[in-house]
Amino acid sequence: MEKLSSISVFAPATVANVTCGFDVLGFAIDAPGDTLELTLTETGEVRITEITGDEGKLPLAVEKNTAGVAVLEYLKHLGIKQGVDIRLHKQMPLGSGLGSSAASAVGAAFAINELMGAPLERKDLLPFALEGERAACGFAHADNAAAALMGGFVLVRSYEPLDVVNISVPEDLFVTVIHPDVEVPTKQMRKLLKEQVPLKDAVTQWGNVGGLIAGLMSSDYALIGRSMEDVIVEPLRSTLIPGFQEVRKAAMEAGALGFGISGSGPSQFTFSQGPETAQKVAEAMEEVIKSLGFTYQVYVSKVNMQGPTVLAAEAQQQSTV
Incomplete structure (x- = not known):
């Protein structure tokens, strides 16, 4: 196998929390x-x-950039002193709630591992991406990074020790994401959160997390829909997202299974059964955002199962001297 000298990779955006699964689902x-x-x-x-x-x-x-920290931590782990030049092309808004910093960290960790001949398995790259996340926003939360790295739907069962579980998703499950051009920093959104929650709310949330995972794994679309309720975080964060209730109403009336904030917002997402419904939901959400006077981006897809991918790679040139 030829040793690579350069590589270009793509790392996907992610939806974290997934309504009821704050910091553990993505x-x-x-x-x-x-x-x-x-x-x-x-x-x-x-x-x-x-x-x-x-x-x-x-x-x-x-040392202050999420991609740079991921590469530094990776090389430090392997005990390698290696020169690396990084070019980062951001293709999503900052502070969007779509895992922007996680995508950069994951892409960097994945790329440097490929350049080194892939000595580590993909799952073993997560700690380096998390250190990149910590540098970017002060928190080494794994819901975005694990989903971007592993692809698919993930449950962060534990942080100490780190234990990430892949959850299967129904074949006909589609996602619609809309991002209004309003920046809401993650740190600001976290300041809204309470240190303690009432036991009644905690019990409701646990039931919804269990129901959502059971619905995904059994392809029970109705169970997925009725489990997409957040009684702890969303009521606080939604107040800072313009038009949140109006967009939710339009999405649900268009046939969405459920609706929620993507990460810390302002992006919002829905699940739908089938591509046609997902597109109708997108159009309904767009109409509301337009009426509010915001520019926006909208995305419709299945859950991405691939994670980071290689776009191009160049082998090292052998010296003829």
């Missing part, structure tokens, strides 16, 4: 996502040479 979607280009160098340094699509908001300093 899944990947086909679009949007980030593209990263990594090239091995003889400098002995990890450098970020270019970032596009971020309007100059992201740091080029490696």
Whole structure:
């Protein structure tokens, strides 16, 4: 097998929390996502040479950038001193609730592992991506990163020790995501959360998490729909998302199984049975967002089962000297 000298990869966006599963449920979607280009160098340094699509908001300093930290932690783990140049192309809005920082961290960890000959299994790259997440937003939460890395729908059963479980999804389950162009920083959304919740609400939430997972694994679309209720986080966060209740009403009337905030917002998502319904839901949500005067992006797809993928790779040139 030829050793690679450069690689371009795509890492998908994700929906985390999935209404009732705060910090423990997430899944990947086909679009949007980030593209990263990594090239091995003889400098002995990890450098970020270019970032596009971020309007100059992201740091080029490696130790402060989610992609840079993931590469640094990976090389440190293997005890390798290797020069790497990173080019990061952001293809989703920052602060969108679509796992922007996780996609960058996952793409970087996946790419450097491929350049090194893939000595680690994909699941073993998660700790490096989580350190990238920590650098980006202060929290090493795994719901976005695990879904982006592993693809599919994931349950973070435990953080100490880290235990991530893949959950099967029905064949005809489709996702609609709409992102209004309003930035709501994750840190601001987390400040809204309470340290304690009433036992009654906790019991309701546990039932919904169990019901959602059971519905996904048994292809019970009705159970999926009635389990998509969040009584702890969504009532607080939805107040900062313009038009949330109106968009929800339109989506449900168009046939969505359920509706919720994607991550910390402002993106919102629905599950639908079948592509036709998912598209009708998208159109209904668009009409509301348009009427509110916001620009937006909308995405319709199945749950992305692939995770990060290689777009292009170049083998090392052999010296003829």
